[in-house]
Amino acid sequence: MTIPAVQAAPDPFEPEPYLALTESQRQQFDEDGFILIEDALSPDHVDRLIGVVEELNEKHRKSHGTAPDAAYQIRNALAHHDELFALIEYPKILPMVVDVMGVNIQIRTSHVDVRPPMKDYVEGELGAAGGFFPWHSDAPNYGYPITNGIVPFLEVKVGYYLTDLTEHNSGAICVVRGSHLGSPNLIHDPDYHIDPEDIVEVNVRPGTAMVWRTALWHCLTPNLSDHSRKCLYYGYNYRWARPGDYDRQDAGLLARCTPVQRQLLGSNTTEDGVVYQDGDPAHPASRYWRPEPGDVPLEAWAEGQMKKKRAREWRRWKRRNRLPFGAVGSPVVAEGDQPGALE
Known part of the structure; x- marks a missing residue:
């Protein structure tokens, strides 16, 4: 009696063959x-x-x-x-x-x-x-x-x-x-x-x-x-x-959110999820792809945070260089030594 050869188990780490591509x-x-x-x-x-x-x-x-x-x-x-x-x-x-x-x-x-x-x-x-x-x-x-x-x-x-x-x-x-x-x-x-x-x-x-x-x-x-x-x-x-543990947050929760919180929870400024480019219904675009003004309030928040950061850097630089309050520059400071906040 001939015993059939045992085929090797497939290698779990071997890439799957392509469906169509060569x-x-x-x-x-x-x-x-x-x-x-x-x-x-x-x-x-x-x-x-x-x-x-x-x-x-x-x-x-x-x-x-x-x-x-x-x-x-x-x-x-x-x-x-x-x-x-x-x-x-x-x-x-x-x-x-x-x-x-x-x-x-x-x-x-x-x-x-x-x-x-x-x-x-x-x-x-x-x-x-x-x-x-x-x-x-x-x-x-x-x-x-x-x-x-x-x-x-x-x-x-x-x-x-x-x-x-x-x-x-x-x-x-x-x-x-x-x-x-x-x-x-x-x-x-x-x-x-x-x-x-x-x-x-x-x-x-x-x-x-x-x-x-x-x-x-x-x-x-x-x-x-x-x-x-x-x-x-x-x-x-x-x-x-898209989010991993929810599809859409509860309306009651969204109602008490700040604009930034609403954005972070995946909500637009309104429930209309489509913007029509040039106002033309033949050209719809998701507002997640082409947001309307106000859909991304985090942009203004980030700009505000950057202004605060630059102001802190400028105050520290003035203290290090002993400039009087409100001074914009000093003739004894080499050009290019001032912080990038003023560029």
């Missing part, structure tokens, strides 16, 4: 910050989605008086049509999102983007500050935390490109390869110049998807083609970025 795709995602998936959408699927976008396009322009040549977005797109809703768990892409983020995720945003040809475009520097679409990375007001000089891995976006973007200056997104591994503050440094070798213009055929880190610097090329650029974006982030 090793090379995962490496590219980690190093470059994005991967492209050609033919993620079939031609028939692309046609259906373009039909949906055209339907929404007509409704949006009529209801908002949007000019035919004006670019626009529709936010919370998944609520506008079943075809858009279905993409939140699209079988070809969701496994890839799970591969890079894990399973404890949620939809943070979904939007339709339409950008018609720019007939009056004046040639300018790609992604220039003050231009029609400058270099940036996606973040809420007040920004993401910075850890060891970079933005931690908090979000993935999936772009579905429905129109032909294979030509230069067809409105395609541009990304800076590997920029998610650098300081986001460099974007705003006028002396910093992006290496042209790192800029990737995402010139792709209809049906291509891009899975990318939203900390990646990106901008758009002008659309100088003969057709509107149409695409969809779905952003996924982590469900745990």
Whole structure:
């Protein structure tokens, strides 16, 4: 009698295999910050989605008086049509999102983007500050935390490109390869110049998807083609970025809170949790992502604390240097020796 060989128990410390990604795709995602998936959408699927976008396009322009040549977005797109809703768990892409983020995720945003040809475009520097679409990375007001000089891995976006973007200056997104591994503050440094070798213009055929880190610097090329650029974006982030032992505090408790206490308990100035950008219902944004004035009273509190700290530092500095009360400076003090509070 042959005794079957006993298989070794799985190593609990061995990484789980990927649902959909290859090793090379995962490496590219980690190093470059994005991967492209050609033919993620079939031609028939692309046609259906373009039909949906055209339907929404007509409704949006009529209801908002949007000019035919004006670019626009529709936010919370998944609520506008079943075809858009279905993409939140699209079988070809969701496994890839799970591969890079894990399973404890949620939809943070979904939007339709339409950008018609720019007939009056004046040639300018790609992604220039003050231009029609400058270099940036996606973040809420007040920004993401910075850890060891970079933005931690908090979000993935999936772009579905429905129109032909294979030509230069067809409105395609541009990304800076590997920029998610650098300081986001460099974007705003006028002396910093992006290496042209790192800029990737995402010139792709209809049906291509891009899975990318939203900390990646990106901008758009002008659309100088003969057709509107149409695409969809779905952003996924982590469900745990919320309180751990409550969902909403008792109304009676909130009623007796100071504004700062209300903020620390996750409450806005009113129970309305949405702000409409430019007053437009087509552009809703969570007030936790785009807070209204007064939603973050801790900002004024922190500014007040900093003023008190600087005043204490200045008083200590004057005592050490034996300056009379109320003195602003002294001719015997070397320039640059005064505390930073006065800068």
